[in-house]
Amino acid sequence: MELVDRLLKGDKRAAARLITLAENRSEEAVKALQLVHAHTGGAHIIGVTGPPGGGKSTVVDRLAKEFRKKDKTIGIIAVDPSSPFTGGALLGDRIRMSDLSLDENVFIRSMGTRGSLGGLARATGDTINFLDALGKDVIIVETVGAGQAEIDIVKVSHTVLIITVPGLGDDIQAIKAGMMEIGDIFVVNKADRGGAEKKAAEIEMMLDLNAKSNGWKPPVLQTNARDGDGIKELFESIIKHRQYLEKSDLLQEKLAEKAKTDIINILNEWVEDFCIGEFGGGELEGLVSKVIERELDPYTAADTILNKIKKDEQSCNIRGI
């Protein structure tokens, strides 16, 4: 496949094209993903999330530059689960990154929900794989927002950064529950504001309560990314975490978790495709009518579709296979 050959030779345009194909769920993308899979696994994947307004983009910007100083090539994927847009550099704060985007060793891509959340998670995973095959040493996945969708997207990364700021309200506090579990490194950004020490102490306390048994104690760092303060320490923490992953069984566990999630996302998206698109002859509409008329409950309807899937051995396979 020509696009894949070009990708493996480091052609950025081929990568951009393949990512678009994956977003559009084309059969060509699936074929490409099958071909590139053997060439992936080399990149260190860093996930970045946290409440809105935490300065995530600025931190990512600074980190990318730090990696560039060490001659590492970078992929940045900015995911916005609440945006229907996708493709270019649509996120406003991405503009600040213009000096990075001129560096030809940096590949930046924004993604939004085109369809379902499952679709977005799957497309993000596909994009990681293409950038990995493109030869990027480090891939940073940044999500805008702080909900479960964002957590699901970054938690398959090798190193997860949770970025917050001093003095966010209670509404935001509640969001932290799911984040405490997935964070490998915590960052209190905009630490020049009052309350950074207090915030860091709160996080330390919550981490003590939720202590993991895997041997890694997540550090809580303070940064002021706009001025670059604390970025060097953050960079070193990431390197240290990577080394820890490699020495322990944790990397293997994370890879297994990611592979499982990938497989399930593919199956879920396939089910949606089958139900909405390919469950031909108006059969889904017939079931839906019966559910609305209270002749049939949705569980029995779902079971009917499942039986159809089982009987239809030939025609319904994962798209592109």
Place this chain on the structure above:
Amino acid sequence: MELVDRLLKGDKRAAARLITLAENRSEEAVKALQLVHAHTGGAHIIGVTGPPGGGKSTVVDRLAKEFRKKDKTIGIIAVDPSSPFTGGALLGDRIRMSDLSLDENVFIRSMGTRGSLGGLARATGDTINFLDALGKDVIIVETVGAGQAEIDIVKVSHTVLIITVPGLGDDIQAIKAGMMEIGDIFVVNKADRGGAEKKAAEIEMMLDLNAKSNGWKPPVLQTNARDGDGIKELFESIIKHRQYLEKSDLLQEKLAEKAKTDIINILNEWVEDFCIGEFGGGELEGLVSKVIERELDPYTAADTILNKIKKDEQSCNIRGI
């Protein structure tokens, strides 16, 4: 089934018990849902969402009281996709509702993510059905947060309220994209703050840009829920929207959309169950290992599972059927 008999007679304890069973994905819950389905469809389902800090709970509180004045019975489901907790009244701001929760014609339930987001959407749907069968006239589904998950949860409601406040930053503005599409009524709450007129005008402008072809022009209302200002107008708008739905084809469309979503959520959750729990004999682990070792790509692995589903005609059915 005894619990269902009690539910249909209006027993709140039976409802609470059945909801817990549904959250735990028990087979009993599925049987109950099949039985109650014929007794549902009577309730008006109102979805409420919007950015954090918009005073959603206060608006819901006021609305519920307005419905109570008209002698309508109420169910309130407060969904927090970012919280791992579920069950009681865990959301802090729910405490303000204590006077409502003493009213025996009001049923209040909080829900968080126990497992996947798909699971939460399915469990919320199940809870709506149980409260509908319990005989509630109006069911209000409120979600905390503003991501795609929240949008997915409320968009199956008959009437969707989007609640915002003056002067939220740009980070929040981005979130509106998906919300503009699903909102039937827009509310600028805390309108006593400066900037309410401006915010309402902005929403009006965005609505003009995204004009729906379905004939309903979403009103943009201003409220100050804490003092009760504007709540009567909001209540009347909801009634007007309901009447509009009933006169037009829109209700039927919304019901079809909901039935479709229910069926797909059930299938997706089943796929996850099958992959993680029931795909026996360590086969999933075997596939995962091969994916990690780059011997197999995840698409081919997913297809392997799909083929297994197809062949295993006997044992893998929707749980409880």
